[in-house]
Amino acid sequence: MRVLRxxxxxxxxxxxxxxxxxxxxxxxxxxxxxxxLPVREIVPAARTVLLDGxxxxxxxxxxxxxxxxxxxxxxxxxxxxxxxxYDGPDLADVAAHWGVPEREVxxxxxxxxxxVAFCGFAPGFGYLTGLPPRYDVPRRATPRTxxxxxxxxxxxxxxxxxxxxxxxxxxxxxxxxxVLWDHARVPAALLSPGTRVRFVPVDAPEAS
Numbered sequence: 001m002r003v004l005r006x007x008x009x010x011x012x013x014x015x016x017x018x019x020x021x022x023x024x025x026x027x028x029x030x031x032x033x034x035x036x037l038p039v040r041e042i043v044p045a046a047r048t049v050l051l052d053g054x055x056x057x058x059x060x061x062x063x064x065x066x067x068x069x070x071x072x073x074x075x076x077x078x079x080x081x082x083x084x085x086y087d088g089p090d091l092a093d094v095a096a097h098w099g100v101p102e103r104e105v106x107x108x109x110x111x112x113x114x115x116v117a118f119c120g121f122a123p124g125f126g127y128l129t130g131l132p133p134r135y136d137v138p139r140r141a142t143p144r145t146x147x148x149x150x151x152x153x154x155x156x157x158x159x160x161x162x163x164x165x166x167x168x169x170x171x172x173x174x175x176x177x178x179v180l181w182d183h184a185r186v187p188a189a190l191l192s193p194g195t196r197v198r199f200v201p202v203d204a205p206e207a208s
């Protein structure tokens with residue numbers, strides 16, 4: 001673990017893996033809830049956690065340097081269900097990479113319970129983990145200039161859903177009509193770090 005000072009009242013904590021980042025994020029949330037960590041925001045990323053608005057950054061840095069972080073506990077609470085039609089233009093490529101028929105991609109993906117590791121890239125975009133490492137897929141060699149909103153996509157160890165049309169290099173395996181970001185909703189983002197997610201298949205593809 002490496003703790004870096006950021007500005008006057010923030011710290012950036014670097015760890016060696018996504019699992020460690022999720023565990024640290026969960027532990028910091030627990031400490032804040034117990035009143036042990038006066039902080040305005042706790043923002044996880046792939047291998048970092050940002051603490052912004054600390055009352056005493058120097059003390060927080062000392063505490064973090066000496067901290068033993070337990071594994072992230074199992075997530076409780078409701079599961080966000082996202083209906084998805086597995087009809088993406090890269091479904092065949094993903095199936096070939098996994099060495100399975102296209103229909104099996106839908107089965108494997110929809111049978112997995114995901115967890116939002118962190119958010120970024122665009123408002124409402126969550127980086128979801130849950131698939132075993134053997135299902136990691138590379139990004140496209142040539143990114144698309146416009147990925148439609150609602151595209152369900154894979155890249156590396158992550159699944160994501162594009163909340164709006166934007167350029168992107170992820171592998172598109174399906175589509176959903178669920179609105180990921182809505183200014184009129186409170187909160188505006190459907191997904192937040194730690195949220196449990198399941199994809200529910202609709203109009204499953206024909207056997208191939």
